Amino acid sequence: MIENSKLITYAKNHGTPLYVYDGDLIIQKYKGLYELIDYPKLKVLYAMKANYNVGILKLLKKHNAYLDTVSPAEVFLALKLGYENEKILFTSNNITDEEMHEVQATGVLFNIGALSSLEKYGKYYPGSNVCIRFNPDVYAGENKYVQTAGALTKFGILMSDVDKVIDIAKNYNLKIIGLHEHTGSGIGTTEQVFESMNNLLSLAAKEKFPDLQFIDFGGGLKVNYTPLARVIDWKYFGKKVGELFREFCKDYGKELYMYFEPGKYIVAESGYLIIEVNTLKNNRGRLIAGTNSGFNHLIRPLLYGSYHHIENLTNPNGVKKVYDVCGNICESGDCFAEQRELPEIREGDLLTIKTAGAYCYSMGSLYNLRSMPTEILVFDDKEIVVTQKISNQKLAEQIIKSSNFESI
Ligand SMILES: *Cc1c(COP(=O)(O)O)cnc(C)c1O
Secondary structure, X not given: OOOHHHHHHHHHHHOOOEEEEEHHHHHHHHHHHHHHOOOOOEEEEEEHHHOOOHHHHHHHHHOOOEEEEOOHHHHHHHHHOOOOHHHEEEEOOOOOHHHHHHHHOOOOEEXXXXXXXXXHHHHHOOXXXXXXXXXXXXXXXXXXXXXXXXXXXXXXXXXXXHHHHHHXXXXXXXXXXXXEOOOEOOOOOHHHHHHXXXXXXXXXXXXXXXXXXXXXXXOXXXXXXXXXXXXXXXXXHHHHHHHHHHHHHHHHOOOOEEEEOOOHHHHHHHEEEXXXXXXXXXXXOEEEEEEXXXXXOOOHHHHHOOOOOEEXXXXXXXXXXXXXXXXOOOOOOOEEEEEEEEEOOOOOOEEEXXXXXXXXXXXOOOHHHOOOOEEEXXXXXXXXXXXXXXXXXXXXXHHHHXXXXXXX
């Protein structure tokens, strides 16, 4: 964990709002999974949609990371940063034919989650290797928007359609080298992981899929956003998934690779958003702390009702009071926390929003035409500005430059 005094220094050096990422922790979490999971032929694919910061991606590359990508631009960004195509998996979702061609040209392996996409892929590229994404029929995930399995989801091919998958693959001579599932984000209990693993493995018989090289159990490994959350017994998890997979491989007759694709687990706890309070209000007793950031920088509380821990960096010993901590965006839902007890907040105080490394900056926008914060990456006692906030003037100029309106 980065100490609060350091966060204050970073804020002084770089201004606010400011994202700070703890690169040492990211590497520790990434490598830690290899120690945790008791199976030697393991590949951990970082799901880069959680945070595509190029500093983080480069740092992970130095440590031989693999990537899970979900869009053509993610694939191109990874390749441009020097990731080899065989270290990247492309999990396509409702892509156009054009996008399919674009990604196929890179040589990256496709993970296909719809019968119609598989048919198209086979027609265009007969004889290719593919990975198939099945819907493991387990509902899990901390919020309905991030539950990516079960009958109501758009993701994956139904397990009952397994024979259709095999027919299509035969027709086009596709070699199915991987099977995949991703159950959801922030899965609450390890039992749900085991259940979806077992469901997928029950499909993966040698007679049906003779060419398998790996099975990918997706992401969704849980991160605690509050100190009160149920702690997952990761040791037990690592031992159990190893056991399950070993047993499967014995039946299959070959030691396959096991993949996991965590995003949140790798980066969430590494991130801090530091913001400054500029306006205090007392609305008939309801205290509102207005800050220089907003849901355009960190949307999880508004979108998912997520809890993010907040600390008052510059008045940690103040008398506790209850606040709504809000942003500067013109919508009433623009709050990071409602009715949160915090040490007294004064105008000018710096707050830090914690566990802000995953799905925070990467879900950001320019809404209200407010630019995204500066991001710094801290590792090996280095402090590197990876992206720089652009000024209000520059942002306006950029909009003009990237538009064509002269003839209007
Ligand atoms: C989002 C996603 C992940 C990562 O999910 P986390 O909850 O961040 O671990 C992994 N695989 C796929 C296919 C995804 O879409």
